[in-house]
Structures are given as structure tokens and as C-alpha cells.
Amino acid sequence: MSANESELTAAALIELAVEGWRFQKLFGRALSKLDAGEAARFTNQHRFFVRKIEHCLDTVGLRLVSIEGQAFDAGAAATALNLGDFGPDDRVVVDQMxxxxxxxxNGLLRAGTVMLRKAEQ
Structure with a gap:
């Protein structure tokens, strides 16, 4: 496999992993809206899906990182979509990835995207 083909393969895998991550987040939200009996049936499938993606990524040395709930600073490996909503003295945390x-x-391959909220005092 040429270097270019290898880069294209890695980029495609990353894109697939990110879309899988988005889907599992959406599926998790949908699960929370089901009644307990119905949700239990799908929860194990959801967990299996998440573990399978993590295992496949780990096999090729990749990992997806979430910083939800953590303090946000300018050096974070993520772009904040609503950073302009806060003043320079506001303490903010990552509300949603x-x-x-x-x-x-080797480090960062792709920066994340986040929404922020003010930290609780």
C-alpha cells in the first residue's frame, strides 16, 4: 500500500469512527426516552456497539477522546462553537462534545468540536 493510500485509508477510518461516535450518542439519547423495559433490551446492544468501535480503533492505534464536563481553555484540542458568548474572565466548561x-x-490527529457553558460557582 502506498503512503497516499495509507493516508486515505486512515482518513476514511477516522471519518467512519467519528460518524459511529455521533450515532452512538444519538442512540443513547433515544434510549433515555424509552420506558425502562424497552430501553433495557437495547442498552446491551448500544454498549456492544461502543465497545466494538473502541476495540477496532485500538487495534490500529486510534482513540476518540471526550472532554465533556472538563474546564475549557484556549489550549484544548477542540474548537468551541460558542466561545464568543463568554467574556475573558468567565470560567467555562465543555457542556457537549x-x-x-x-x-x-503520536498525538492529535483531529481536533474536536464542543459547546461550552459557564462553570458553576
Whole structure:
């Protein structure tokens, strides 16, 4: 496989992983709206899907990172869509990951995308 083909394969795998991550987040939200009996049936399938993606990514040295709930600073490996809504002295935390951070053993491959909220005092 040529270097270009290898790069295209890695880019396609990352894109597929990010879309899988988005889908599992959506599926998790849908599960929370089901009654307990129905949700239980799908929860194990959801967990299996998440573990399978993590295992496949781990096999090729990739991992998806979420920083939800953590303090946000300018050096974070994520772009904040609503950073302009806050002042320079506001303490903010990551409220929601829109896209995960993608990393490998060498470091950052793709920055994430986040929505922020003010930190509780």
C-alpha cells in the first residue's frame, strides 16, 4: 500500500469512527426516552456497539477522546462553537462534545468540536 493510500485509508477510518461516535450518542439519547423495559433490551446492544468501535480503533492505534464536563481553555484540542458568548474572565466548561478529539500514539490527529457553558460557582 502506498503512503497516499495509507493516508486515505486512515482518513476514511477516522471519518467512519467519528460518524459511529455521533450515532452512538444519538442512540443513547433515544434510549433515555424509552420506558425502562424497552430501553433495557437495547442498552446491551448500544454498549456492544461502543465497545466494538473502541476495540477496532485500538487495534490500529486510534482513540476518540471526550472532554465533556472538563474546564475549557484556549489550549484544548477542540474548537468551541460558542466561545464568543463568554467574556475573558468567565470560567467555562465543555457542556457537549459535537465531535470527539481523535488521537493516536503520536498525538492529535483531529481536533474536536464542543459547546461550552459557564462553570458553576
Amino acid at each position: 459535537i465531535e470527539p478529539i481523535v488521537m493516536n500514539e
